Amino acid sequence: MEYQYLNGVNTPADLKKLNVNELKILADEIRDFIIETVKKTGGHLAPSLGVVELTIALLYVFDLPEDKIIWDVGHQAYAYKVLTGRRDKLHTLRQYGGISGFLKRSESEYDVYGAGHASTSISAALGFSVANELLEQPGRILAVIGDGSLTGGLAYEGLNNLGNMKKQMITILNDNAMSISPNVGAMSKYLNKIVTDPIYNRIRDKIWNLTSKLSMGKFMLRGGLKKLEESLKNLLVPGILFDELGVRYFGPVDGHDIQALVATFRRLKDIKTPILVHVITKKGKGLTEAEDDPTTFHGIQGGKVGPKPKAPSYTHVFGHTAVELAEKNEKIVAITAAMREGTGLIEFDKKFHDRFFDVGIAEGHAVTFAAGLAANGLRPIVAIYSTFMQRALDPLMHDVSLQKLPVIFCLDRAGLVGADGPTHHGVFDLSYISMLPNVIVAAPKDGNELRNLMHSALTVTDKPYVIRYPRDEAVRFEPNREPETIEPGTWEILQKGKKLALIANGSMVYESELALRMLAGVIPDVTFVNARFIKPMDTALLKQLAESHKILLTVEENAPAGGLGQQIRALCNHSGKTRVVNMTLPDAFIPHGKRTELLKEAGLSATQIADTLKDLLK
Numbered sequence: 001m002e003y004q005y006l007n008g009v010n011t012p013a014d015l016k017k018l019n020v021n022e023l024k025i026l027a028d029e030i031r032d033f034i035i036e037t038v039k040k041t042g043g044h045l046a047p048s049l050g051v052v053e054l055t056i057a058l059l060y061v062f063d064l065p066e067d068k069i070i071w072d073v074g075h076q077a078y079a080y081k082v083l084t085g086r087r088d089k090l091h092t093l094r095q096y097g098g099i100s101g102f103l104k105r106s107e108s109e110y111d112v113y114g115a116g117h118a119s120t121s122i123s124a125a126l127g128f129s130v131a132n133e134l135l136e137q138p139g140r141i142l143a144v145i146g147d148g149s150l151t152g153g154l155a156y157e158g159l160n161n162l163g164n165m166k167k168q169m170i171t172i173l174n175d176n177a178m179s180i181s182p183n184v185g186a187m188s189k190y191l192n193k194i195v196t197d198p199i200y201n202r203i204r205d206k207i208w209n210l211t212s213k214l215s216m217g218k219f220m221l222r223g224g225l226k227k228l229e230e231s232l233k234n235l236l237v238p239g240i241l242f243d244e245l246g247v248r249y250f251g252p253v254d255g256h257d258i259q260a261l262v263a264t265f266r267r268l269k270d271i272k273t274p275i276l277v278h279v280i281t282k283k284g285k286g287l288t289e290a291e292d293d294p295t296t297f298h299g300i301q302g303g304k305v306g307p308k309p310k311a312p313s314y315t316h317v318f319g320h321t322a323v324e325l326a327e328k329n330e331k332i333v334a335i336t337a338a339m340r341e342g343t344g345l346i347e348f349d350k351k352f353h354d355r356f357f358d359v360g361i362a363e364g365h366a367v368t369f370a371a372g373l374a375a376n377g378l379r380p381i382v383a384i385y386s387t388f389m390q391r392a393l394d395p396l397m398h399d400v401s402l403q404k405l406p407v408i409f410c411l412d413r414a415g416l417v418g419a420d421g422p423t424h425h426g427v428f429d430l431s432y433i434s435m436l437p438n439v440i441v442a443a444p445k446d447g448n449e450l451r452n453l454m455h456s457a458l459t460v461t462d463k464p465y466v467i468r469y470p471r472d473e474a475v476r477f478e479p480n481r482e483p484e485t486i487e488p489g490t491w492e493i494l495q496k497g498k499k500l501a502l503i504a505n506g507s508m509v510y511e512s513e514l515a516l517r518m519l520a521g522v523i524p525d526v527t528f529v530n531a532r533f534i535k536p537m538d539t540a541l542l543k544q545l546a547e548s549h550k551i552l553l554t555v556e557e558n559a560p561a562g563g564l565g566q567q568i569r570a571l572c573n574h575s576g577k578t579r580v581v582n583m584t585l586p587d588a589f590i591p592h593g594k595r596t597e598l599l600k601e602a603g604l605s606a607t608q609i610a611d612t613l614k615d616l617l618k
C-alpha cells in the first residue's frame, strides 16, 4: 500500500523529521494500515486504534530508545510496533513465528518490557527509574496504562511506592472509559467525573450536599468550612487523588489532538518528580464499527471465517450451565474479573444482574470477595481464565481452601490458547491448584461432562471445586440431557484392554479418542481412561490399572511439573512393576500461533499420541 508518509517512517528518528501537521496525516495512514492488517491477522484492533495519536506524540517528543516506555498489557501497541521498526512485519502479527501481539523484550530494543497481564506497568517503570538513578543511566521513564488496567490492585501498589519514592516517572493514563466491557469501579467513576462534570456543577453539588441538611450555625460548628475548603480543593484540582499520593496530575488532555499532546509532553517531559498525564481517548477511534462497539472490536478474529464448529465452545457450555444452575438456586452468584464476555457470562448478567459481579481487573479481590460471599451463605461461581487465576493463588489457598469454603471456580482458556501466546497459555493450573489441600480439581472431556461437573460441584459444600477447560469447541454437548452427578475422584473407563492403559485428562481425552481411531485394528485394544479428576485421584482404579497393565501412558495439556502424569508416576513408582510414560506440555514457555499448530509443536496432537502408542506397543 502506498502512503505519503508511512512508507518513509520506520523509526522514531524518521518520525522526528515531520512537522506536526504531517503527523496528523501520518496518524490517518497508520490507522488505515492497522485496520487493513489486523482484519487479516486478527488481534486487539480497538485498543490500538485508540492510541495512534498518543503513540505518535510520545515517540515524537521523547527520545527513544534512551527514554523508555513501558506499556501496560501491551495489546494496544500496534502503532508503537509500526513506528519502532516493525511496520513491514505487522502482517505476521500473532502468527506462528511472527511478531507478538504484545511487547516482547526479545523482539525489539524498543520493547524494553513485556506484558500481557494487566496492571504491571507502574511497578515495572518504577524499577526502570530507580535503576537509571542507581546506575547513573540517562533517559526518562514512562508508563502507559489504561483505565481498565488501573482497576488492578498491582497498579496501586506501584503508585503507592512511586508517590513515596518520588522518582522521575511519567505515567500516561489512557482513559477511554473501557476495559473490555465498559470500565467498572469507583476509580472509573472518579475519572469520569473529572472528564465530564463542568466545574461549576461540581461546586454547586458539593456545597448543596454540605449545607442542605444543616442550618448555617450547625454547618459552621460541624467544621463546615473545613469540609467546604476540602470539597472546593477536590472540585478545582481534578486529579486530587493522584496529587495526594505524591503523583502530580495533569489533564485531562484530548488524546486525539496531536498538537495538544505534543505541547503537553514538551512542557512536562523534564519534570523530575512523578507525574501522571490523564489522556482521554476513544477506543476504536477512526473505525466507526469499532467506535460503536469497542467490546466486540477489543479483540477480533482475522482472515476468512472458518468452518462451522461441530460443537459449541466450552465457554458457551459454561455460560449456559451457569444460568441453568442460577435458575434453580437463588444462592448462586457469578463473579468475573473484567472478562464478562470472554468467560461467557453475558446471559447470566442479563438474567441475574443483581447476582452478577464484575470486579474489574482484580482477580485476587474476586477470589477473596467470593470467599466472603460463600462464608456468609451464598454459592459463588468465579469465572477466570486459567492464566489470570495465577494472580489469585494466595487468595485461593488462604481465603478459600484453608477455610474449606464452597466456591466453584471455572477456569476457561486452560491449556494452549493460541495467538495470545505464552503470557496467556493456561498451562500451569493443574499443578499450582492440585498442590493445595481441600480442593477438587477436574477437567471435562466434553461439554456434557463440563455441565455434569458444574452440577456436581454444587453438591460439594466444604471445599472449593475447580474445573478447567480449553479455548476450544466442547466436542459434544446435549443441553437437554438430564445432568448427572459425578462423585469427586471417580475416573471413567472408556475402553477395556490389556498391556497398556491410556490415561487422558480434559482436552486430551478427545485427542486420544482420535488417536485410537487412527489405530483401530492396528494395535491390540488398550485400556482407555478419562482421568477427569486430578484431585482427588481415583487411587483405587489407578492401583488396579497398575497391577494389570505393563504400561501406563498419561496425556494432559499441562506443564510436566506437578501435573497428572507426575502424580501418577509418584503413586506407581514405589511398586516399580509398572512403566509410567507421561505426555505433557514441555517444561518451557510456548510461543504464539494457532492452537492446533502449538499442540503439534508440543507433541500432543492425536497423531503424536498414536505414534507414541505404536512405539510403546511394538
Ligand SMILES: Cc1ncc(C[n+]2csc(CCOP(=O)(O)OP(=O)(O)O)c2C)c(N)n1
Binding pocket: 047, 050, 073, 075, 076, 116, 117, 118, 145, 146, 147, 148, 149, 150, 174, 176, 178, 179, 180, 283, 337, 338, 339, 361, 362, 363, 388, 391
Ligand atoms: C491480570 C489480567 N486480567 C485480565 C486481562 C484481560 N484484559 C486484557 S486487556 C483488558 C482491558 C484493559 O483495559 P484498559 O487497560 O483500559 O485498556 P484498553 O483496552 O481500554 O486500551 C483486560 C481485562 C489481562 N490482560 N490481565
Ligand SMILES: CC(=O)[C@@H](O)[C@H](O)COP(=O)(O)O
Binding pocket: 044, 073, 075, 116, 298, 299, 342, 413, 417, 420, 471
Ligand atoms: C489482552 C487480553 O488479555 C485479552 O484481550 C485476551 O487477549 C482475551 O483473550 P480471548 O481472546 O481468549 O478472550
Ligand SMILES: [Mg+2]
Binding pocket: 146, 147, 148, 149, 174, 175, 176, 177, 178, 179, 183
Ligand atoms: Mg480502557
